[in-house]
Amino acid sequence: MANIKFTKDHEWIRIEGETATVGITDYAQQQLGDVVFVELPDVGKGLERGKDAAVVESVKAASEVFAPVDGQVTEINKLLQDQPDTVNSDPQGEGWFFRIKLADIAQLDALMTEAEYNNMIQELG
Amino acid sequence: MTDSEQLKTTPLDALHRELGAKMVPFGGYAMPVQYPAGILTEHLHTRKAAGLFDVSHMGQVRLVGDGAIAAIERLVPGDIQALGPGRIRYTMLTNGTGGIIDDLMIARREGELGLVVNAGTKFGDIEHLNAHLPKDVKLVHETERALLALQGPAAATVLERHMPGIGKTPFMTETGGTLAGVPITLTRSGYTGEDGFELSIPAERAADIARLLLAEAEVKPIGLGARDSLRLEAGLCLHGHDIDDTITPIEADLIWTISKRRRAEGGFIGDTVIRKQITEGPAKRRVGIQPEGRAPAREGTDIQIGGKTVGRITSGGFGPSADRPVAMGYVDAAHAAIGTAVELIVRGKALPARIVTMPFVPHSYFKA
Numbered sequence: 001m002a003n004i005k006f007t008k009d010h011e012w013i014r015i016e017g018e019t020a021t022v023g024i025t026d027y028a029q030q031q032l033g034d035v036v037f038v039e040l041p042d043v044g045k046g047l048e049r050g051k052d053a054a055v056v057e058s059v060k061a062a063s064e065v066f067a068p069v070d071g072q073v074t075e076i077n078k079l080l081q082d083q084p085d086t087v088n089s090d091p092q093g094e095g096w097f098f099r100i101k102l103a104d105i106a107q108l109d110a111l112m113t114e115a116e117y118n119n120m121i122q123e124l125g
Numbered sequence: 126m127t128d129s130e131q132l133k134t135t136p137l138d139a140l141h142r143e144l145g146a147k148m149v150p151f152g153g154y155a156m157p158v159q160y161p162a163g164i165l166t167e168h169l170h171t172r173k174a175a176g177l178f179d180v181s182h183m184g185q186v187r188l189v190g191d192g193a194i195a196a197i198e199r200l201v202p203g204d205i206q207a208l209g210p211g212r213i214r215y216t217m218l219t220n221g222t223g224g225i226i227d228d229l230m231i232a233r234r235e236g237e238l239g240l241v242v243n244a245g246t247k248f249g250d251i252e253h254l255n256a257h258l259p260k261d262v263k264l265v266h267e268t269e270r271a272l273l274a275l276q277g278p279a280a281a282t283v284l285e286r287h288m289p290g291i292g293k294t295p296f297m298t299e300t301g302g303t304l305a306g307v308p309i310t311l312t313r314s315g316y317t318g319e320d321g322f323e324l325s326i327p328a329e330r331a332a333d334i335a336r337l338l339l340a341e342a343e344v345k346p347i348g349l350g351a352r353d354s355l356r357l358e359a360g361l362c363l364h365g366h367d368i369d370d371t372i373t374p375i376e377a378d379l380i381w382t383i384s385k386r387r388r389a390e391g392g393f394i395g396d397t398v399i400r401k402q403i404t405e406g407p408a409k410r411r412v413g414i415q416p417e418g419r420a421p422a423r424e425g426t427d428i429q430i431g432g433k434t435v436g437r438i439t440s441g442g443f444g445p446s447a448d449r450p451v452a453m454g455y456v457d458a459a460h461a462a463i464g465t466a467v468e469l470i471v472r473g474k475a476l477p478a479r480i481v482t483m484p485f486v487p488h489s490y491f492k493a
Contacts, residue, residue, distance in 0.1 A: 033350075034165035036443040037419050037450075039472070055472065057421050059164040059443050060350050081419070 005068070005108055006117035012092055013068040015108060023096040024056065024065060024087065027121045033058045035087040040076040040098055047071055047100060049107060054097050056087065069107040071100030135181035136271045136328040137335055144346050152244025154182040157348040164350035168445040171317060171355060172486070175277035176347035177338050184247030185270050185325060186240040186254070190262040193238045197231065200257055202374060202393050204384035208233040213297050213312050216382055218250060223373035223398035226253060228364050232299040232312065239299065239310070241272070241323070243364050257394075271331030276321035276355075278489065279343035284322060287337070294322075295493040305330075305337050313491055317352070318359025318484055320491045358444045358451060360413060360483025366424060367411065367439045367453060375402035376455065378411045410461040413483035414438060414452040416469060418476055421450040427470040428456055428478075435460045435467065444485050451485045452478075 003015045010028035014021045029035065037057040047053050047067035054065040076098045079086055087095040102108075112120065132155040141148065146157030157179065159167060170176055188197060194205050203216025210233055218226040227246040232239035242250045247266075254264055275284060281292040288302050294313045301310050307330045315321035326334055338344050353363065362368045368377045373395070380403065387393070391400055416422050421443050428436035441452030452469075460467070463482055468475035 033159065033163050036165075037421055039420065057443070059168070059354055059445065060158075062421070062423060084419075 004114060005111035006114065007066065007068045007111060008120065009066050011065060011068050013108070013111065015102070018105075019074060019099055019101050020069070020071070021096050021099050022053070022065075022068060024091055025117070025121075026091050027124075029088050029091040029095075032056060032063060032087075033060065035084045038080040038084050038087060038097065040080065041073050043073050043076060045073045047073060057084075065097060067100070068111060069100075070103035072103070073098050074101050075099040133182075135179055136331040137179045137181065137273075140332050140335055141179065141346075146346070146348060149349070151349055152182050154244060156182060157346070159348040159350045160346050162345065164348070164354065165445050167345065167347045167351035168354050170345050171277045171347055171351060172319060172446050173277070174343040174345070175275060175279040175283055175321075175341075176317075176351070177335060177344050178274040178276065178347050178352055179271075179335070180274050180323070181271040181328075181331065182244035183272055184240075184242040184244065184250065185267040185272060186242060186247075186251065187237050187265040187267060188240065188254070188258070188262055189237040189265060191236060192259055192261045194233075196258050196262045197238060198387075199393055200254065201229075201231070202383045202387055202396070202399060203231065204387050205231060205233070205238070207384060207386070210235065211298050211300065213239075213299055213314060214382075217368075217374055217379070218253060219374070219393060219395035219399065220370055221395055222371075223375075223395035223402070224370035225364065225368045225372055225374060225377065226250065226370050228362060228368060228379075230312070230314065234299070245365060267325075269328045271326045271328050273324045273326065273331065273335060273338070274315050274317075274321060275324065275338060275344070276315045276317045276319045276347075277343075278320060280319070280321040281491065283338065283341045283343055286341070291322075293493065294491075296320075296491045304334055307334060309334075316359075316361055317355040318361070318486060318488045318490075319355075320489055353440075354442060354445060357440050357442060357453065358447055358484060358486040359488060360453065360485065362411070362453075363440060372411075372455075373399055373402055373407065375399055376407040376409055376411065406458055408458055409436065409455045410458050411439075411453060411455055412436075412461050413481040413485065414441070414454055414467070414469070414478050415481040415485075416450040416452065416476055416478045419450065420471055420476055422452050422469040422471050422476065422478070426452070426454075428454060429468045429470060429475065430460060430466075438469065447485045453483065456480065
């Protein structure tokens, strides 16, 4: 069964065994507005927890997307090159950013559960 | 000015909040950056139908007295003597080095001039004007007036329903009239590249008129986010970004605003520098920049040729109507030719781009 976790920076990570899929949350896409460009990491790149992993650009501004955990990029979502607005229409589905091979599964314990994340965004108002 | 308690509000503040606007600080005011529709939708709606913008944060100033024309010509390079009654002109207040203190609209009225200046610069502008105006010219800051812009191809149709005949108002002229029983002043102008009007309204009636216009099927409220992308696609400068007190009108490619007479005679602050640049050409020049890929290049992006910096982007983003990234900025005059290939350094990567003519989207101003 898929297990999904969240970061305080509004990324989600869905764990599927030793790999995981990463994207931004519905709350994040609402805050950004219309996404017009997504810059994804190269396949094979090593990502470090909390460091830049991707960039998402709206009409108004560019925002960094951080790696939720350490890992190596195994796949990127090519759909976002032609249809970046998929991030707005289906942020936690078709609008995923990249997949990584997890370096240290224990790092997932530090992330928020869906309930914890929902509480956090409620407090943000 | 980050503390929202220090921000001033416009007469439409309550309406913006009621419409669900996201409010941000701009020029000392709490302003709507977007409504729930979002910047992209608001932008496209303005080009397709009509958008209503609150621009009440801008300064409305009257210079009253017969000496007003001669006095203002000492402060701007624009030809105000040649401006017929009821006509308006885009020009700029310049400093001693030819830099642009602010860009503004000047309307010629009976016995006075009407100025519209930028929000963030208005108090500085007023100080500058007061320091240079002769005693017989009185400056009146119209703080009790709101300013609304109705922009887009349906703007005239909409306004015609409430002000019959208004659709015939020529581009860049000012006229008076009555809207919903309220006496207003309006100009056929704007800053989106579209046909449209700017309406100067007594502050206490501004919300009523905004509601009246928003009740029209073609009209949607538009925030500052779309105002910025619209003016960028139209190739128009934003003060504090594309022009400032270190940039001259010649460098900014605004030479078209200076008439033959004013070029020949000078007689305005900064004329020595500006006239020299007209003769010899400026060292750098404002140009349009078209990134070849899909990645937007933002303000501050380095412009290079063969690894060497030749300029910098001053406004850049995604153009919703152009449906691709668009930008403007300054490059060394030697590299300003249309078609020149350049590289934009975005997050450490050199992205290919070209110097292009502006606007990115053709202007659709009213032609009588």
